[in-house]
Structures are given as structure tokens and as C-alpha cells.
Amino acid sequence: MDRDQLTRMFKEQLIPQPQSFELKGDSLFKLANGCAIQINGPKDAQTEAVRLLAKYWGINASIAVGDCATTIPSEGYCLDATADRLLVEASTISGMRHAFRTLRMMAEPERGKGCISGTWNLPEMKIEDAPALSFRGLHLCVFPETRFNDVAKKIRFAAYLKFNVVVIEFWGTFPFQSHPELCWSELSGSREDWAKLIREMREEEGVTLVPQFNVLGHAPNSRSCTCQHVVLNQHPEMEPLFEPDGWCWCLTNPHTMKLLDEAVTELHEFFGRPPYFHIGCDEADSVGLCSECRKHPVAELISNHIRHFRDLFAARGARIMMWHDMLLNRSDKRWENYTAMAHDYQHLEDMVKTIPQDVIIAAWEYGYNFHRIQGDVTYPTTMFFKENGFDTLACPWRKLDVIRSSAALAQKENLFGLLETTWHIFYGPEMKGMFATTAQAAWGVGGGASFGQTTFDRAWRTIVKDMGLKDYNDLGVSDFQVIPKTYGSLG
Ligand SMILES: [Zn+2]
Incomplete structure (x- = not known):
């Protein structure tokens, strides 16, 4: 050779x-x-x-x-x-x-x-x-279906690929002591396992685990396509805490605010008081619709809400991060083909001016409409926040070319960093591409540099070995090599 x-x-x-x-x-x-x-x-x-x-x-x-x-x-x-x-x-x-x-x-x-x-x-x-970006983040979801070993494996693997921040979003799966109703009762994970993992990541791997709790929309803590609701399925009597459809928290209800304050404080404390906390805030269509909230402009409700959590975490020595999409109006032509979720009827177009400048904006752009763009993909939404003085994270998802262009933007524009989202699709061959591409792009390896597929496999086995995993379903990037079926085709 x-x-x-x-x-x-x-x-x-x-x-x-x-x-x-x-x-x-x-x-x-x-x-x-x-x-x-x-x-x-x-x-x-x-x-x-x-x-x-x-x-x-x-x-x-x-x-x-x-x-x-x-x-x-x-x-x-x-x-x-x-x-x-x-x-x-x-x-x-x-x-x-x-x-x-x-x-x-x-x-x-x-x-x-x-x-x-x-x-x-x-x-x-x-x-x-040396890395190109100082914030190289991965956003991981913990669903009721997620085994602890599975998410722990991905967190440890992220450290091996030189990520330094992992945001953890629990979907009704964190065993709160202050509010057990926020966790599916039969599916609560082990506080001891999480505490050990968080400590090891901080002390031995230099990875900051950042908890996320959605304080605006996504209040069911469940995927909207399943109709499940972690609180209302288990405690239907708690309906007044939410807007009538259950999707958003009711922001004028003092009982809601007490619950949210206690939940986010417990999470932040449990995670060892990291320097960041993610408050979600995306896709809040139904915020402010109840008879009490309707008395206030929606912009005032949301702005006060964000500033409330900004102050709560500032007092704890931490900064909040939030998704960007409710700060931009979806009918605004400037954001055409990019991500903006505020509706005209919500009148949120000027709300961004009331958001404290130390809030970190996580601008998610997944690129599903990029093929409609004439000319270059310029990320005007992400750049809007940067130009308005916010520390801004570029947040791609599944599309590998978007991961690369998001990282290139973060590097060129000196953004706060890159936060790769993964949601419910983060396993198997697709996960391998997302993981390796993000690690390369955030590090500043240009041009879509290749990596050996078997290199990935060897690195994965290293982490599995470190964890002492033995069960067949725990070993791979998927649980199975072949989708299990009780019966073959009957046709
Ligand atoms: Zn309300």
C-alpha cells in the first residue's frame, strides 16, 4: 500500500x-x-x-x-x-x-x-x-419505549465522537419526586442510573448533559400522533393546568406555574446544575386560548413566561435555551421555505424584542423545503437571531447535507454552535450517518469527508464493551437484524 x-x-x-x-x-x-x-x-x-x-x-x-x-x-x-x-x-x-x-x-x-x-x-x-465549534451538541429524546441502556449507549458514544453537550428531553420518562404525575407510572426509569451517568459524563468525559422540559407547548410529553398525554391520561382531574386542548400549559394558572417551577428546578438540580437548561417552546399553537388567558395578548403571555424562566435560571447561574419557531411569523415572506411557526392570529411578530439577550436561540431548520429555494440556502431565520444579538445554535436533523451546511454556517458566522436533533428516528443505518456526519461537521472536517462504515462499527463495539452490555438487543445500533414477526406472510 x-x-x-x-x-x-x-x-x-x-x-x-x-x-x-x-x-x-x-x-x-x-x-x-x-x-x-x-x-x-x-x-x-x-x-x-x-x-x-x-x-x-x-x-x-x-x-x-x-x-x-x-x-x-x-x-x-x-x-x-x-x-x-x-x-x-x-x-x-x-x-x-x-x-x-x-x-x-x-x-x-x-x-x-x-x-x-x-x-x-x-x-x-x-x-x-482542534474542533471548529466549541459547542458540539446532540439532542436526544427519552421515550417510554427507550431503554436506559439504549440512550446511555448513545450518550457515551457521543462523548467518544468528541461531542461535548447532550440535551436530554424526557417524554414523560423522568421519575420526578416533586411531580410523579409527569412520568408514566409503570415506565419510570431509575434515578440512580441517571445520576451515575450524568456524573460520569461530567467528571470523566467532559460532556455536559442539559435537561429539557417543555414549558409552553408539547405539554402532553407524548408524540402528537399517538394522542397520549402523560398527565391527563393518568390524572384527568388536572385538566385546568392546561389549555382546553391539553397541548399547551395554561400560563395564567398559578397552579401550573408552581408545577413548572418545581419540575424544572428539580431537573436542573438533578443534572448537577449545568450551565444551560432547555425550555422547549416550539409549536405552541393553542397557547392563550382559555377564557382566562384570552384576557391577555398572547405575545405578553409568552414573553412574560420566557422571562420568568430566564430569571429563575439566572438566579441558579444558568442560561435557558429555547427553540426559535414561535418567535417568527409563518406568513412572513422572509422565512418562506424555512421554519416559522407563529400564526397571524397570535400577533407574535414583535415579541422577539422583549426576549432577554442572554437567552440562547436554538434555530431548527431541517431542510424539507430547501429544494424549492432558488439560489443558495442562506438560513435567514438562524441569521435573524444572530444579527439581533442572540447566541444562536444551528439545529439540523436527518438530512446529511443540511447537517453539513448548518455546521458550515455555524463556523462561518461564528454562531454559538451546532445542536443535532434526533427525535424518534435515531437508530440503525440512518443513525450511523447522522452521528458520524455531525461529529465530522461540528469538528470542522469539510467536504463531507468519508468515514469507514466499519470504523463506526468498531467504535460502537468499544462503547458497548465499556458498558459491559451482553444482551443481544443492547449490542447493535438497532435491537434486531431482522424485524421480528410471529408469522410469515399468510398470502
Ligand atoms: Zn389558559
Whole structure:
């Protein structure tokens, strides 16, 4: 294999691919007990390196420590391997962790053995790497059908692909102590499992888990297509907390506000008081329709509501993020073919001026009408918030070209970051494409750089192994290889 092919092969073993990769020689660095590793990094870098060497390979290296070059960016790192020593350099613990994730994806178990021998091969190479975006987020939903292991696997895998924020939206699945009625009683997950995962992600992986609770619409905490309602199916007597159709919370009801305050506070506390909290706020068609709410302009109701939660979280040292769509009028020609959900009858067109500037706007654009656009896709909705002074997240979904163009926009326009949404379709081959494409795009790997499908599979097995999963249904990106059927076709 010639050098170019070999370089390409090594790069395709990495998700995301590094910014620069140079194959230096034909020898191998042997990662094994007693191998020579130079760690140039911040205080505690050596401790972290020792932990990761033990966790990933079960080895103790001979470590020398030094100072990191000042030119390495915050989450960046540098690797330099020759046959007789490996240099790992990073200015932060996050960068050090990324370096070891890269090494883990590249390390090849010693050849010619029946089992792992305790030695791994690394090529003689030099890698200089850093992410393009500082906020690389994934939005994950936890449905009653979602097994804990399944979502935990995806969160851990996101960390392995160098995401650093995961927003968790519970769909009637968080076992609230303050309000058990917000969780399907027979389907509550384990608080202990969640607490352990949140702590590990924060302390060992550098991933911030951000809870979401919908404080405006989507109040059933269930997909609209199923007609289920986590509160009203279990407690029909609680109807006054909602607008008459049950879709939106009743914003003038003090009992509603008390419930929402207690629920969001419990969630934020449970998640270890992260710096962000997502309040949802999308697709709130029926807000303000009841006989009491009707006495107020809808814009005033929603604006006061958002500012209420902005203040509540500011007092807790956190910023709220919200979906953008109710801040834009759907009949406004400027947003044609893009996402805007406010109705004319709601008169919300000027409401954005009343939203505090420290609210983070999550602008979701999935690109389903982009084929109708003459000329370039310019994301005017996303840019509107950026130009009005808001920290703005570009939020794509399933379409891989939209993931790439959203990340490119975030990079070019210096947006707050990228938040990939996943909803109810995040498994199987499609998930592989979404996961890898977002990881590459958020890292700044341009041009739709390819990744080896089997690279993804190997990385996935690594996480499954870390978790100690054994059940067949827990191991793959889908529960089954073939959709199970009790009977074959009767025709
Ligand atoms: Zn109402």
C-alpha cells in the first residue's frame, strides 16, 4: 500500500478525522506496559493520562511530564509518535481526553496472537487537531419505549465522537419526586442510573448533559400522533393546568406555574446544575386560548413566561435555551421555505424584542423545503437571531447535507454552535450517518469527508464493551437484524 493510501486508511479510522495527519515512518510505536509517553499538558494531565491508559488498555506507561505549547487551542491536542516514544500534548484536560480518544480509535492489537496480548500498535505519525465549534451538541429524546441502556449507549458514544453537550428531553420518562404525575407510572426509569451517568459524563468525559422540559407547548410529553398525554391520561382531574386542548400549559394558572417551577428546578438540580437548561417552546399553537388567558395578548403571555424562566435560571447561574419557531411569523415572506411557526392570529411578530439577550436561540431548520429555494440556502431565520444579538445554535436533523451546511454556517458566522436533533428516528443505518456526519461537521472536517462504515462499527463495539452490555438487543445500533414477526406472510 502506498503512503497516500495508508494515510487515507488511517484517517478513515477516525471519527471525526483530525485537522492534520502526517504519516512519518514505517515503524510502530508499541503501546504496552512500560512504554515511554511524554505528557505535555495542564496540571492533572498526568493523572488523567494514567486513568485513561488503564481504562482503555489496562497498561501502566513510563510517563514523563512537561509544559504544553501555548499555541494549542482549548480543546485541541497534538500527537507525535515515533518507534521509541509517544508525545501527547494538550492545553486542557478536554484536549487530553480527545487525544486519547483518537489514540484508542487508531490502536491495533498486536498481530499474530490468539487474544489481546497487552500490546497495541500505533503508526509513526503526527496529528495536530482542534474542533471548529466549541459547542458540539446532540439532542436526544427519552421515550417510554427507550431503554436506559439504549440512550446511555448513545450518550457515551457521543462523548467518544468528541461531542461535548447532550440535551436530554424526557417524554414523560423522568421519575420526578416533586411531580410523579409527569412520568408514566409503570415506565419510570431509575434515578440512580441517571445520576451515575450524568456524573460520569461530567467528571470523566467532559460532556455536559442539559435537561429539557417543555414549558409552553408539547405539554402532553407524548408524540402528537399517538394522542397520549402523560398527565391527563393518568390524572384527568388536572385538566385546568392546561389549555382546553391539553397541548399547551395554561400560563395564567398559578397552579401550573408552581408545577413548572418545581419540575424544572428539580431537573436542573438533578443534572448537577449545568450551565444551560432547555425550555422547549416550539409549536405552541393553542397557547392563550382559555377564557382566562384570552384576557391577555398572547405575545405578553409568552414573553412574560420566557422571562420568568430566564430569571429563575439566572438566579441558579444558568442560561435557558429555547427553540426559535414561535418567535417568527409563518406568513412572513422572509422565512418562506424555512421554519416559522407563529400564526397571524397570535400577533407574535414583535415579541422577539422583549426576549432577554442572554437567552440562547436554538434555530431548527431541517431542510424539507430547501429544494424549492432558488439560489443558495442562506438560513435567514438562524441569521435573524444572530444579527439581533442572540447566541444562536444551528439545529439540523436527518438530512446529511443540511447537517453539513448548518455546521458550515455555524463556523462561518461564528454562531454559538451546532445542536443535532434526533427525535424518534435515531437508530440503525440512518443513525450511523447522522452521528458520524455531525461529529465530522461540528469538528470542522469539510467536504463531507468519508468515514469507514466499519470504523463506526468498531467504535460502537468499544462503547458497548465499556458498558459491559451482553444482551443481544443492547449490542447493535438497532435491537434486531431482522424485524421480528410471529408469522410469515399468510398470502
Ligand atoms: Zn389558559
